[in-house]
Amino acid sequence: MTFTLHGQAVSRGVAIGRAVLVASSRLDVAHYFIAPEQAEAELARLRRARDAVITEIEQLRAGLVHDGMEAHAELAALLEVHLMLLQDVQLQDGVKHWVRERHYNAEWALTTQFEQVARQFDEMTDPYLRERKADLEQIVERMLRVLQGVGSPVAAPTVGDGATTGDPLVLIAHDLAPADMLQFKHSVFAGFVTDVGGKTSHTAIVARSMDIPAVVGARNASQLVQQDDWVIVDGDAGVLIVDPTPMLLAEYGYKQRQGVVERERLARIKNTPAVTLDGQRIELLANIEQPEDTVPALSVGAVGVGLFRTEFLFMGRGGRLPDEEEQYEAYRRAVEGMHGLPVTIRTVDVGADKPLDHHRRDEHLNPALGLRAIRWSLAEPAMFLTQLRAILRAAAHGKVNILFPMLAHLGEIRQVHAMLAQAREQLDRRGAVYGPVRIGAMIEVPAAALAVRLFVRHFDFLSIGTNDLIQYALAIDRVDESVTHLYDPLHPAVLRLVADTIAACVEAGKPVSVCGEMAGDATMTRLLLGLGLRSFSMHPTQILAVKQQVLRSDTRKLRAWAQQVVASDEPALLLAD
Template sequence: MEIYKGTATFSGIAIGKILYYSRGEYQIRQCLVSNIKKEIQEFHTARLQAVKELEELYEKNRSLNEQEAKFFLGQIRLLESESYQKAIESCISLEKVNAAYAIMTNRDELTETFRNLEEPVVRRRIQDIQEISARLIRILGGSCTRISLGDEPVIVVAESLAPTEIMEMDKQKLLAVVMHHGSAVSHTSIMTKTMEIPALVDIEADDEWDGQTAIVDGYTGTLYLNPDAEIKREYRIRLEADKKEKEELLKLKNQTDETADGKKIGLYANIGNMSDLNNVLFYGAAGIGLLRSEFQYLGRENYPRENELFRAYKQLAETMGDRLTVIRTSDLGADKQASYLDIPEETNPIMGNRGIRLCLDRKRMFKAQLRAIYRASAYGNLAIMYPMVSSEAEMDEIEEIIGEVKEGLKEKEIPFRDIQTSIMIETPAAVMISRELAKRVDFLSIGTNDLTQYTLAMDRQNPLLKNKYDDHHPAILRMIRMVVEAAHAEGKKAGICGEIAADTELTETFLRMGVDFLSVVPACILPVRKALRDTDLSVGEALETERSI
């Protein structure tokens, strides 16, 4: 038996055979071609087949996670772009080489040119190039198009996996995922979390593991390779207990969100698209604490029209009824871009023109979204949240625009409600002026994902920093306390909607800080509900853990 320690990105236990997945490395020979026109035609035939495959994959996966499924649409746009087609055609024509070799050459040149750049947008584009190149080469070689997991459920082990590769796999055959490269906040990890599949990263895999029995412990981040009889017996018991625990958690679906001593806490859901609504209702969330509205802007060729936004928000409002639904205005920029946005290239897009900054630069886009939200407010309990606010000057601009939007709706006699507004606290600057900001809105919501990377000056998706990035850093916890105290001083509520809101080890700490609400992914609703219902705030008021923060 061999034991490997990694990092768990989603909890759970899996026992089964390993399928070692390796992307096909094609040994492509350079062939001189005499019929260039025929070779270019073969490239376009393969390109159209690839587009068809990607369209089918998008339709198949959009109900699971529409935001992640839109990666397929991004790859379609790349295949259909004139610049990509011209690059391949030019290579075939000028060097008189076969299509597969031209595709491989283009891939390798781009990868080498940008391999040292860490910007998320560049990394995403290189990944797209590598994936569509592999797909095209596979089609040109007549290989199988599906990632087959075999007849029995398996634990997939790989050096790395792209979200698109996860989506191509049969979900019923996927017990767990183990990767060498990745992080808890990567898109692939988010996909496995959405699918509720145990996942580990930071485990150096070996292709000789293929076919061997393994145990994945998604609670401790441990992989047992060829476990002995005693460990197998122990984990079969734990697996059964894990299933029973989940069954017990399901009994909490309709329970109230309050501590053992009766303090009520808001427990909301973070969602990225409309397909998550069923899970929000199934797990009994108090409402939606964060709707990432970017899903309506990405994976398309132009800005969504106001009526399109309105229809989506109206459906959201009607479905949620009296439950509060907080719509974050579009947080575009950085790694969330679309070609039609035409955002100038930035040296450091994470620190660039994103969130509310971009909205205030593009007031027409911003007003269209605000009008859609206010129009939909007549059909339910909606609220607005502004991302990346870091100054009162930005709030002055926002309030002026809101005034114009309301006045325009009144003139046209379009019904709307005066809904709640909030700010997402995501920068140290916002923390330091959180009391002033609290005066401007109805509540504050702390976005710990960005707050952590801006406070630590670390890109949370940079693999070189994965062992140094710490969202439990004392500075982050102190900032949370500061924001909560600032909001309460103004008679307002404050909560957390970042990843650590789902960390049940911190639930009691947050509650003792006075956090009023937590917003987590739907799959984490019940574990957090159990943790807060098990907490008794009347006991141990001066906990050492609280003093140390």
């Protein structure tokens, strides 16, 4: 019987194949007390398990390099995250406490400490960092499998799962570690579906880097789908169709073939300048999390990095902050990786609700409105100056912009200018080499959007962070599943804030970009062009689809229509016309 499951669309396209089920990687863990004299033996078991997992992941990472899989730079980045978490001091020290002080057995101690650390991730408001809890869970489960002598939950395709018939396969799982997924990099997997996850989950990142259709957050898919069922993954709509009728198979087969043709067509415009029909040159930039992400960015024709999220350098370290040299090396690699194209580096967007400031995190009852982003940076001047010095030094190697997140007050604006001047003075006293930078502010707090003319007077450029702007404008927690249906980029108030910000920058002659999900949504491209936007920053996999819309657009004809959309009570209806 045909039925449909809904989730989140994270990687576009259609996949049709037989389901390969991967059971939840959660293992039953024995809970028992050990004698005090057994503590060191239990800790030795844990060290061997950790070392075995590290060796396995390092072999997988080396395999990526050996295979020349440059397009999978994000996979390598996720493996790096897992290696960092495996060596996390907080995780290790906590496990030692449970074994030595409470006399828990190794497995019990490991899962207990995981639950302790996982609570910190649950309190995070940034979806990218919040979903790194899944990475921590996966490295713990990999260690548990080693401790218990259990093999990987992912096995090579065998008889009965489509391998013998040559049918394409679709992976259905509760959740899946990137290291496990890499075991299938030469297989016939056509798509992925997971019960959990969001747009920034590791599964979503892997699916986008592999350029395969994927749906995440499909709830009970792994329980409702049976092994070898025919399934359709609609990565455009976020839908999984199980046991489709012949008519549905034919319909989606046609859509799939059209998708292949479309991707081939998009690939041909990679080197075509992004210029509208009326001659407007549009800047299409990439959002990255790691220096290695410059490779996929350049492969799709990005003309720079519009947002380098530096949070990756700070996470999974048990509260230990990266020093100036470590940050400088990361920023330098990103700058050099873009071969002279500009790189916009956003200062760290973490805070007391993130696992970096454990002493104060419990004081903040509403982390989304607490000491995060620039507020946290200004509250920790030593950390902030370290990052600013590292960015300034990296600017000696190419074009660099500095972007400050979550500014809202004139006092904050003056403080960041003063801190930047202080960082330069410190480098001067050391005789260190550094380069010039342009400085910009993110418009992601409604107050900043309403006071945008204040911002254009103090910054070289602005960048609209639509994800947070929507969240704060509509009072919606965008990671709370119970209210995500109210998260609406086409709400009239949101569009007005975006339109007014763009208009103020155009009037002042200051560059402005959009770096949130709205920038990478090809259905929004014409509207943003009509509002005067000329710079878009997005995930590299979204660039070619947006470029296609740019090449087909005449901004002169879009202006009046865009204003009608913004003024409408129901913008979505006009956008669909």
